[in-house]
Amino acid sequence: MTRSVYVTGIDRGDGRQVVELGVMELLTRQVDRVGVFRPLVHDGPDRLFDLLRARYRLSQDPASGYGLDYHEASAIQAEQGTDELVSRLVDRFHAVARDYDVVLVLGTDFADTQLPDELAINARLANEFGASVVPVVGGRRQTSESVRAEVRNAYRAYDGLGCDVLAMVVNRVVPGDRDEIAERLEGTLPVPAYVLPDDPALAAPTVAQITHHLGGTVLLGDDSGLARNALNFVFGGAMLPNLLNALTPGCMVVTPGDRADLVVGSLAAHSAGTPPIAGVLLTLNERPGEAILKLADRLAPGTPVVAVEGGSFPTAAELFSLEGKLNAATPRKAETALGLFERYVDTAELLKSVQAPSSDRVTPMMFEHKLLEQARADKRRVVLPEGTEERVLRAADVLLRRGVCDLTLLGPVEQIRKKAADLGVDLTGAEIIDPQTSDLRERFAAAYAQLRAHKGVTVELAYDVVADVNYFGTLMVQEGLADGMVSGSVHSTAATIRPAFEIIKTKPDAAIVSSVFFMCLADKVLVYGDCAVNPDPDAHQLADIATQSAVTAARFGVEPRIAMLSYSTGTSGTGADVDKVREATELVRERRPDLKIEGPIQYDAAVEPSVAATKLPGSEVAGQASVLIFPDLNTGNNTYKAVQRSAGAIAVGPVLQGLRKPVNDLSRGALVGDIVNTVAITAIQAQTPTEKAAQ
Template identity: 85%
Template sequence: MTRSVYVTGIDRGDGRQVVELGVMELLTRQVDRVGVFRPLVHDGPDRLFELLRARYRLTQDPATVYGMDYQDAAALQAEKGTDELVSRLVDRFHAVARQYEVVLVLGTDFVGTQLPDELALNARLANEFGASVIPVVGGKGQPAESVRAEARNAHRAYEALGAKVLALVVNRVAPEERADIAERLGARLPVPCYVLPDEPALAAPTVAQIMHALGATVLLGDDSGLARDALDFVFGGAMLPKFLTALTPGCLVITPGDRADLVVGALAAHSAGTPPIAGLLLTLDERPSDEILALAARLAPGTPVLSVPSNSFPTAAELFGLEGKLNASTPRKAETALGLFERHVDTGELLARLSVVRSGHVTPMMFEHELLEQARADRRRVVLPEGTEERVLWATDVLVRRDVCDLTLLGDTDQIRKKAADLGIDLTGVQLVDPNTSELRQGFAERYAQLRAHKGVTEELAYDVVADVNYFGTLMVEEGLADGMVSGSVHSTAATIRPAFEIIKTRPGASIVSSVFFMCLADKVLVYGDCAVNPDPNAAQLADIAVQSAATAARFGVDPRIAMLSYSTGTSGSGADVEKVREATELVRQTRPELRIEGPIQYDAAVEPSVAATKLPDSEVAGRATVLIFPDLNTGNNTYKAVQRSAGAVAVGPVLQGLRKPVNDLSRGALVSDIVNTVAITAIQAQPERPASV
């Protein structure tokens, strides 16, 4: 069993933070208590640890993360030798290892460390820590043969020093050479070698980083604008028509502040999305007039406009020396980095080689990680009808960066592009469709008229109906142009699911459509049904909800043990409400005898072993229930919200079940993370059914 993983390198500039972040993502999918240890550290903030702490909610005391600083380490090594240095670092490491299931070790960075034979020191520390090693080799700007030679040398060097090399990563290679390098190294190395292409968005500084580096003054812009990546620099000196042709997506425009024509022209192009820019940097300490700034603010709200006192040439010299960094203030870069890692690393193979023993319980973070991984494993297309909604666009940004699924956004395409440009979101690879102008509209109208002819719907009426984004999105799913749909962040539940009832309808064997919430508690995931759709199901419907919910639970790796909830347990109570639950329980036992089910049962007896031992001591479900079926919507909806707010549970859903094809509803208060999770769930529901594990 691996207790620690040591990510190291052979020289500076390897971009290994991408690998360290990716390995941390893998470890947190398996265990909920991952420690971090950096043997040697420079003075100043540790950007990567702050990112890990923010992203993975680490509670580790920062004082325990570090062994000692490089200056003290060099002095100690010079005075008392390497053995003494290693001894002290081993003591600090074990103080962390005793507290955590697994430790991620961040090797030295080969930058101004004043340490002789740094590679050998990393190898020895890994050996003393009992850690498996993942060396990272940088390939930026190097020919393919040189990269391959360095990778082979790195493997030989660490193995010769006794290190247990788990895998090797070559990072930042030319994209066009990635496949060839991977193929040749795969044939020459005895361990897996993963090759990652150079990703410009990771090296690009954000506008905020440029602002701090240059000491620029912010004339216009908001936090989301300052978070944009400056993928290119375009210097404005030409007249406007020529200047506009030079603009590139994500560029930062550098121009003297008295060129009002270029300022307005660049922002007008951004507003039209042709192309969206990162922002403007005005030189010579020239500030546009208040009228021009007011126009700029209306043209492109949130787009940053900065000012510096120097002229363009010194400014350019400073800009070209800047490089983007992963840190807690650049969460979008972290998503890009993880997407890059997950696309080019066989994460299943690497996890198997890590041999980390999975925790016996499931945390909310582990559940959410698994959703994205499971969705990515068999890619599907999900349509999002609310394409101009800001939260949907931010969720789209995350899903694209993480490479989770294919997406279609519905709405006025010009408005979608403008809104995305204002937010600094790149929609490359995302399909945009306007139902009002789409060539699909007529065919959809004919199809809807056929489906609703019994209700008197004509093609003329249907032509108007299918222009509605929810109807249009549902028809895309029905016609196989998308695999699933997610809506509801600005639409009501009825507006979201009514088209599904009319067009997609229930799947064979399901009498009704119902819903569940995945309730992610501190150490487990429970499934609650039905908390969103059916107000007062009868016994047969309640039995159907139980069967559907058990199937949904199993689909997402939750072993179904069904509790049919009531205000009494066993035979202790009577009354119409209790009898409905008792009848539903018996119906499930008759039709699906393989399912483990108990009812009627009270909530405490269902989930608390000590209560179950008193009330139902012989039950295989009581005290261990994972699927909790509420007798009516009033009880279910209030209970899930009470648990969510009072116990701090993460509620994922509602997830609709019983439809032939997946359509899911969002709460109108949904957060970006809720939308991301629901899209991932929808993509998984659209995959062919097979056992899953969480």
């Protein structure tokens, strides 16, 4: 069984970080404790290790993450031989491996290493580490035939040196050649060969990286602006109309600092969205006057304006040799890289080959990974009514880069595009609709008027109602133009779900609409219901909440063992509140005899085996409950918040259940990650066919 995966190459410039990040993503889905080891390092910070450590919340000491620096390794090899070098690196590796379930090994980079036969060293290290190998071949500026030959040669080289090759990865091929190369490689090797196209956004430096590299001074701009990718460079020296014609989306304008007309014109074009630019770079250490800078700031707030000392020609030489890198300061590049990896690599096949030891623990990160993977497996369209909200736009950026689902954003089109450009958010692939001007408005008005005719709603009144983004989004779901909706980051719960009650309505087998939270604890996921919708459900409603919650839990990989919570356990207590829970428990047993359920039961007896052994010995639920049903909203809402804040749990939800089609509400304090998770959950809910869900 593989305990480590060694990602390596055959030459420099293969963009291997994309593959290393992708493999790390796969490993963290499978196990809780993943270590990272780089046998040889250059002087200075290891940016990829810092990215992995930040993104995957690694507790690993950075000092343990590498073996030797290249200078020391070269000296040892020259003076004492390769065997001594390998021996020292193996010792360092095992010092890491004993503390982790699996280790990702980052091979040498073939760049100014002064090590003879570097490929053979990587192969030997992989063998000594007991690691399986994923070799990466760079395909940039190569023909499809040369790539095919190089991949076959690389496989033979590593296989011939005794390596256990899991798969071959070709990276950075010309996008137009990608399908042809993949087709020509298929079936030619005994292992899978995955082909990834070149993505300009990954190689493009961010404005922050350019500023750092050139020693520039930021005159204007915020963190979002500095995080934008400079996809191209346009050098300004001509008159303004000619410059405007040369601008391309994501370009950085490079101009002498005394050309105030070009600075103002470029930023005005960005403000108008024709096209959005990355920023402006001023050369010759010339800076516009204070009045021009104030105007520029008003025209395009947040867009960077950076001054450097060099002239245009030496600056150009520096810029064209600069390549963007993945690091902890470029989270958008990481999302792009993962999206690319997950789109072109059969991750299920590769993970099966890795055979990393499965963990019985389910950490919050593992649960979140599973959500994205499950949503991506059968992509659905989710409508986001709050299209002008910054957090929603940032979440949309992540969802689109990762290919989690298709998106529709609602709101004024130009306002959304401008806000996205100011934030450096890429909405490529998203549909943007303004309910006020959409051709769908009349159709939706007629549909809503028909649904609400019994309430006296006319088409004229409906025409005004459906212009509201939440009503418009709900009607998109009802009419089959979207599969689900997520709102609530700036709207109340009532404003979000009232349209769903009026339009989508409940499933035939659901008495009420209720909700659950997925409570991600350190080592497991619990399902809490109902903590958001029903204030004081009666016994029949409580039974309905329990059965719905069990279905939802199973849908997301949590085996349902239901605890009907009360202030007493078993037959120890009496009273109206306990009797309600006892009756609800019996109703569930009658309706769904296949479900494991216990109630009434106290929280400690539900989740703690030692307490359960005393209070309810022999119960198949007590001590190991996974679905906890609270008797009323007051108890449920306070409990989930107490656990969230005091135990450091991640609360994902509320997830609504009981509707014919999925609509979910966000907390108005929702973070970007919360929105991403909720959208993924909504997409997964939509994957169940409506007919089946209604049964």
